[in-house]
Amino acid sequence: MGRQISIFVENKPGKVNRITGILEKEKINLKAMTIADSGTFGIIKLMTDDNKRAFNALREKKLLVSLQDVVVAEIPDKVGAFHRIAKILENAKINIEDAYGFIVKEGEKAALILKVPDTSAVENILKKKGYKIIDNF
């Protein structure tokens, strides 16, 4: 099972800078980042090459962080790859709460991060369909 880092941020200048600064100092490589905005505040979601260490470093610096279970599936970096997964989940009547991804190797491999109500159930479904689940995040 993979985990993503969620960080509460007030919608003010310098808030993202603070996070990326901590990661740089810890020599942690940022893989992907999304921001969900809700007016005066938002939630930043991160995937790094070492989420556990990143989580601890951010928490130490008093940021409001939490780890959330997510499905991280390896998919080919080509047209329609996400669509196939979306279809599988639709057939299984599973709602995708959030999704984003990053390229692992240009033209070959990408990582797809899915936030779903039941992470292990989705992992099992995807495994059965032949997808590789990356769980070292």
Next chain:
Amino acid sequence: MFRDEYLETLPQKELRSFQLEKLNRTLETANKSPYYKKLFRQCGLKPHADNLHEIRKFPFTTKDDLRKSYPAGMVTTPFADIVRMHASSGTTGKSTLVFHTMQDIENWANLVARGLYAAGVRKTDIFQNMMSYGLFTGGLGLHYGAEKIGALVLPVGSGNTHKQIELLIDLKATVLHITPSYLLYLGHVIEEAKIPLSSFSFKIAILGAEPHSEATRRKLEKMFHIKAFNCYGLSEMNGPGVAFECIYRKGLHLWEDSYYGEIINPGTGEVLPEGEEGELVLTTLQREGMPVIRYRTKDITRFIKEKCGCGRTHRRIVRIKGRTDDMFVIKGVNVFPSQIEAVLMETPEVDKNYRIILDRKEGLDVLTVEIEIKREYFRGDINQLRALQGRMTSMLKDAILVTPVVELVEPGTLPPSTGKAQRVLDKRRV
């Protein structure tokens, strides 16, 4: 010039003996209420004063005393003789109630009428009352006073700005009763809608329910080409009309035939010499249904010694300078930070630290409450936070009667709750 020349110009010496006579009647009446009866007995006090100075032997009455005697511990007469109740917002829990007999309502209306008359309001005027009606005293208080003068009263109440403007234009109101912040907002709306000022006929604005500065008055007067008059009151003392500005507008005449005023050191309770600044303490002198003895208003002011050019002998107080407590007024509503604190205490997901920011955006008062999320509560879910924000907004609105903007902030970013933290940041220039 005067609505009641005899009373309004009563020479000081006669006014004082008038006060003493009324004070003694008030003490006797108060002694019929369960609260004062018990208090006088406990303190070994006879409900009598040989001279006005002797009022000092009677203990102060505080808002807390009013709350403890909820609902009707200070009422002197069966409800059969009571015709009206008003309430003021409380800090926490129960609001404080004030009960009036028919005669009390009549006296109150007369005081308001005197004040309006002193400001130049006459029976030919059209009086648009833009204060809310109901438990709040602002609406009904001025309504009765303006009717007493014989003006045509438009009881519009507060809010509904477009209807207000329509009526102002169509009925040609000449006098407004309004909070300074709402008048500022009205100016903004009129400007936005590009309505020429020549469409309006109002020449006088009675400003109440909110402390405001001389600068705000000047701004409003310039904005509308009107004269604005300051009106002071509090529900415990009836409501608006306790003190009123005359056309000289150099302080507010306290109607001393109906109120006995003292200025005290809020720390020691000691009565200060005339002219020194301190907390205003008021005693009702004419109220039957619910007399209140030496009520601590928590408003800071001082008496003006000099005689007023208008000829009224009732002493003036200066514009209220502030409060001895942390109460603030927003959209004409009194709010105590402790009311907000109480809501936070009931919500496990947030910390006890908070900050209140008062601001004015496009002429409208905005109350923002910054709240820290508790660390252990955070799950990284934005919907959870949105729901929390919505829940806090409605809980706070229920508590303080004003809809706040709730902003969630990171834990540890607000000043800590210990000590005298600066909880209220007022950015308005009122």
